[in-house]
Amino acid sequence: MVSTIRAEILTIGDEILFGQITDTNTQWIGAQLTDIGIRPVRKTSVGDNRQDILDAFKEASQRANVIIVTGGLGPTRDDITKQTFCEYFDTELQINAAALELVTGFFAKRGRTMTELNIQQAALPLNCTYIPNLWGTAPGMWFEKDNVIYVSLPGVPYEMKNLMEFEILPRLKSRFVTTIIQHKSVRTIGIGESFLAETIAGWEDALPEHIRLAYLPHFGQVKLRLTATGTNQQLIDAQLQQQVDLLMPLIEEYVFGFDQDELEMVIGSLLMNSNATLATAESCTGGYVASRITSVPGSSRYFEGSVVSYSNVIKMNVLGVSAEILERYGAVSEQTAREMAEGVRRTLNTTFAISTTGIAGPDGGTAEKPVGTVWIACATPHETFTQLLTLRNDRKINVELTNSYALNLLRKSILKYNPAVKSGS
Incomplete structure (x- = not known):
């Protein structure tokens, strides 16, 4: 049965809240989920605080079918994601043999000596499905509770992206039959957002219910993003193009490109x-x-x-x-x-x-x-x-x-x- 699957993206780490690093993970994950028909409904960032993380898990589970968690999987004491998952799922950590073998090989290949902290990276909650990380030492984890899927991934973008691309997205695609979410953007410059909205008000009011419009201003430009949902890709593409064809005569002098054009x-x-x-x-x-x-x-x-x-x-x-x-x-x-x-x-x-x-x-x-x-x-x-x-x-x-x-x-x-x-x- 085709259904709308909702996702929440949860990033963990004081460094994000303190503004010491830029959260690029959420943007990338949101785009990937949309491409497979899963609709991101919220993104949340919390610090390295046990109760805040537990509250975020509980609140997200009331909104989403899929919760993607990044960060907090390192070997140091401030990385508490695994322990917090254990408390949330009422379980305990145990060394996972497959994870330990992978971590051991990772250090051996680089001629480095493992410490006890490195070994503990192979300790996983008993109720999780282990997701091998071939690009680092922090393993991925997959949990299920009350029809909600929780995925825990490293915060390092390179590791997270590879795990998502080769492990998590294929599993999600095989698990759900989803609606198609398709975007089409018209890029404008030389007209303010409010003037643009007035110019195309009649066209916007006539949009079909399954096509939504968003205004995205950025340094003198305004991107008009059309988002359509449905089950037939060819039909959705044709409907979006039809709306663009109706829009263009109204604002053609301000349009410089489409979609990813800069x-x-x-x-x-x-x-x-x-x-x-x-x-x-x-x-x-x-x-x-x-x-x-x-x-x-x-x-x-x-x-x-x-x-x-x-x-x-x-x-x-x-x-x-x-x-x-x-x-x-x-x-x-x-x-x-x-x-x-x-x-x-x-x-x-x-x-x-x-x-x-x-x-x-x-x-x-x-x-x-x-x-x-x-x-x-x-x-x-x-x-x-x-x-x-x-x-x-x-x-x-x-x-x-x-x-x-x-x-x-x-x-x-x-x-x-x-x-x-x-x-x-």
Whole structure:
């Protein structure tokens, strides 16, 4: 029988709550569960505290059919997950022969001596199903109680991912017949979330009950994520595409890609399909735009280089910005941004060039040009386009937003220069 299986992801460790490490496990696990039709309904993080962990187990069991637990399986005293499972299931630890053999082999292969703490990693709750960990010393564990499955995995991402991929996901797929959960995303830029919502309100109201919409804003972009559920993959794919086809005429000018497309990836495709090249001249972004462009594999085919012109001396001597422009209008001005883009395009002999100059913060602003004032420009073979950005007081956010807007200005400039080009994404 097809049913909706619900999962909760529980991460254990003070280091997560203290912000000493970033929890990337939950994001990855959630995506993997969704791919096999299991719906994550909550994620919870608790510290290395026995009662907190017991409470989290009990609460999660009331919401979910599957509970994925990561962390707390190390050999030191602060790792208490196994002992807490024993208390929760009213059982005790015992050395598992298969686990001990695997741990012993792990150390022998590396020429290392085992300690008593290492040996105790092979001690498992009597009622668990042992899941061999071929990538580390902390074993995986599978429990079942009152029709709820509990899976305990190491917190180390490399070990956790391998155990999930090769052991846990296949077991879950064979255990449950689930509904299909399918996502389709439309990536937009240049329109705020509230304006976007107003623009597509009629379309959103008409969505079928089994298709849900989420707005996911991120540094000047808004991702529209459609999530459909059903039992027929081909039908779901067709229904999602039908909704995208209905949506596109409403917002096509703001759409730069779909699903996993990133703006720098789309830019790369446009440049390659135009047989064009690119250079950047950056001041307030300090090379970040070039870094995003070169994060795309194969970017050497279209990206020639960058000049980080933080000082006016570099703007003048390398990019050819005139002293008169700098004196009259200042480094943060439309005129300077224009000459920076045109100068780096000329110097590096590229088809297109983009420039950034502004006051990223947290200080340096004036009454006329407060923090967050940024000018960007895009030079093409025919003309140069400029844009004034009025951003925020946060330096990091301003750099990210400037990157997004500069790349989008480039995208629109390429399309204007060569309307027939497609991104190929």
